[in-house]
Amino acid sequence: KAGVTQTPRYLIKTRGQQVTLSCSPISGHRSVSWYQQTPGQGLQFLFEYFSETQRNKGNFPGRFSGRQFSNSRSEMNVSTLELGDSALYLCASSFDSWTPAFFGQGTRLTVV
Amino acid sequence: GNSVTQMEGPVTLSEEAFLTINCTYTATGYPSLFWYVQYPGEGLQLLLKATKADDKGSNKGFEATYRKETTSFHLEKGSVQVSDSAVYFCALRDSNSGYALNFGKGTSLLVTP
Numbered sequence: 183k184a185g186v187t188q189t190p191r192y193l194i195k196t197r198g199q200q201v202t203l204s205c206s207p208i209s210g211h212r213s214v215s216w217y218q219q220t221p222g223q224g225l226q227f228l229f230e231y232f233s234e235t236q237r238n239k240g241n242f243p244g245r246f247s248g249r250q251f252s253n254s255r256s257e258m259n260v261s262t263l264e265l266g267d268s269a270l271y272l273c274a275s276s277f278d279s280w281t282p283a284f285f286g287q288g289t290r291l292t293v294v
Numbered sequence: 295g296n297s298v299t300q301m302e303g304p305v306t307l308s309e310e311a312f313l314t315i316n317c318t319y320t321a322t323g324y325p326s327l328f329w330y331v332q333y334p335g336e337g338l339q340l341l342l343k344a345t346k347a348d349d350k351g352s353n354k355g356f357e358a359t360y361r362k363e364t365t366s367f368h369l370e371k372g373s374v375q376v377s378d379s380a381v382y383f384c385a386l387r388d389s390n391s392g393y394a395l396n397f398g399k400g401t402s403l404l405v406t407p
Contacts, residue, residue, distance in 0.1 A: 186337075215394065225383065225397040238392035272337055279393035280326070285337040 184209065186275050186286035194292045200261040203289045207254050207275030213237075214256040215283065216248060219270040228271075230279065231256055237279065263293045296321045296391050300384050300398035307374055307405050315369040315401045317358075317384035325388035327351075327360055327367040328395070332381045341369075341382070374405045 187206040195201050207214050215238075216228040227240040231250035248258040254275075260267055270290050274283040301316040319325065326345045330338040342351030347362035358369045367384060384398040 188337075217395070224399045225395075227394040227396075230392065230394065238394055240394065274338075274395070280387070280389075282328070282340055282343055283395060284340060285330075287337040 186273055186284055188273050188286035188289050190289060191287065192290045194294060195263050197263055197265060197293055199263050200259060201263060201291060202257050202259045203271055205256045205273030205286060207256070208284055211275040211277050212254055213276045213279050214250055214254060215274045216258050217272045217274065219272060219288070228258065232279065265293050267291065268293045296325065296386060296388065296396045298384050298386055298396055298398035300401050303402040305401060305403045307403070309376055309405055309407050310373045313369070313371040313374045313403070315382055315403070317367045317369065317398060319365050319367065319386050321386055321388055321390070323388040323390040325386040328385045329356070329358055329369050330383045330385060332383065332400070338383065376405045376407055379403055379405045
């Protein structure tokens with residue numbers, strides 16, 4: 183069974199630009215969550231999507247948004263990038279919110 | 295709110311030594327508890343889990359027991375290997391947080407030959 187796939191693995195963007203990250207969950211998993219990992223703040227929850235609906239949201243500004251498609255694939259978008267958005271963005275999929283979450287390898291975003 | 299506290303690292307051990315990484319939590323509900331491991335340049339891998347008090351999760355020689363009375367979920371392994379070198383994260387999730395995973399800050403483990 184294929185794992186969680188995140189693309190791209192690495193990105194370099196300039197301040198003020200926007201970026202879109204993609205996540206393909208494990209087949210059959212309907213819940214997709216996104217997390218930001220930084221050395222200073224650790225792992226922080228961004229949002230969760232289930233059956234194309236956002237079910238939960240962390241404490242991040244509105245520049246961070248996401249969506250989920252009918253095939254459960256998810257994208258997250260960050261607009262007006264800031265230097266502080268440089269991080270490893272991790273996607274996790276699970277069958278439902280309370281079942282174990284499995285993570286992808288992440289997308290390393292560097293904002294210059 | 296929910297929170298997870300892990301022992302500060304880095305932890306350096308010789309191969310075949312006994313490992314304990316302490317984890318305590320604060321939660322208003324009845325959380326499920328997890329240990330995840332992150333190898334350099336990789337995402338998180340689920341190592342083990344426990345969903346209710348007194349449950350013991352185990353995998354690849356690692357164990358952790360859900361202790362409600364001490365709000366703890368300490369990770370242990372009897373004999374570590376060089377390949378266990380990684381960062382270990384304790385996490386909880388419950389309905390009060392919409393099932394979002396709440397992570398500790400991670401404990402870096404280095405095992406030397």
